[in-house]
Amino acid sequence: MKDIYCLPGTMCDEGLWQFTQPLLGDVNLKHVVLPEVDTLDGIVEALSLLLPNEPIHLLGFSMGGYLASAFALKYPERIQQLMVVSNAAQGLLEREVVQRKQALNWVLRHGYKGIPKKKAIAMLGNHNKNSDFIIQVIQAMDARLGERVFVQQLSSSLNRPSLLSQLEKSSIDLCFCVGEEDVLVPLETFKLLESNARFLCSTVKHCGHMIPLEQPVWLAQKLIAFFRFG
Numbered sequence: 710m711k712d713i714y715c716l717p718g719t720m721c722d723e724g725l726w727q728f729t730q731p732l733l734g735d736v737n738l739k740h741v742v743l744p745e746v747d748t749l750d751g752i753v754e755a756l757s758l759l760l761p762n763e764p765i766h767l768l769g770f771s772m773g774g775y776l777a778s779a780f781a782l783k784y785p786e787r788i789q790q791l792m793v794v795s796n797a798a799q800g801l802l803e804r805e806v807v808q809r810k811q812a813l814n815w816v817l818r819h820g821y822k823g824i825p826k827k828k829a830i831a832m833l834g835n836h837n838k839n840s841d842f843i844i845q846v847i848q849a850m851d852a853r854l855g856e857r858v859f860v861q862q863l864s865s866s867l868n869r870p871s872l873l874s875q876l877e878k879s880s881i882d883l884c885f886c887v888g889e890e891d892v893l894v895p896l897e898t899f900k901l902l903e904s905n906a907r908f909l910c911s912t913v914k915h916c917g918h919m920i921p922l923e924q925p926v927w928l929a930q931k932l933i934a935f936f937r938f939g
Contacts, residue, residue: 782881795920797894797902826844888917
């Protein structure tokens with residue numbers, strides 16, 4: 710079996726890969742539960758105890774993409790290849806920081822009622838905004854993780870220094886994959902990625918932030934093309 714270790718995004722569990730895995734033949738997506746630690750550095754350190762010591766194929770989605778990048782920079786000898794999906798290894802947009810702080814304050818006062826449907830829709834490309842099935846998958850993952858994980862993941866990941874300059878200087882075999890309608894990865898950011906000869910960068914049309922759910926066939930093809938096993 711050919712294994713790709715997978716780090717999910719905020720409030721995502723193994724359900725994130727359910728449409729992509731069946732398309733991969735003998736390639737196995739090994740879902741890694743993100744450690745419940747209070748800082749990004751602490752999460753990376755905890756991941757070092759969970760992931761194999763030998764070089765691995767690593768896939769990170771959204772916040773998991775940032776964490777995968779940070780892990781690869783700290784432990785480059787443990788990375789064979791890295792794919793970052795729906796993330797540019799940079800800090801959060803200011804509006805996203807504000808929204809997350811507001812959400813945390815609300816939850817601490819009133820409790821967590823789950824991801825609003827409007828928020829789930831906002832993460833999707835125009836082609837998928839009316840997909841009740843994808844929206845239900847997002848809401849179901851969120852519900853399974855619940856309030857404790859929501860507070861831990863948002864509070865631990867607000868401060869994200871940009872890792873791009875360090876990645877550019879590294880020898881890591883790295884691919885970025887971004888949806889053209891992703892509101893969390895601005896147009897100027899993925900243009901920067903595309904123009905950088907150091908990185909392999911692929912963009913997918915008719916897709917927002919949730920590439921594994923919105924464009925699983927495209928993602929499966931990219932995984933097979935990029936990751937080399939042997």
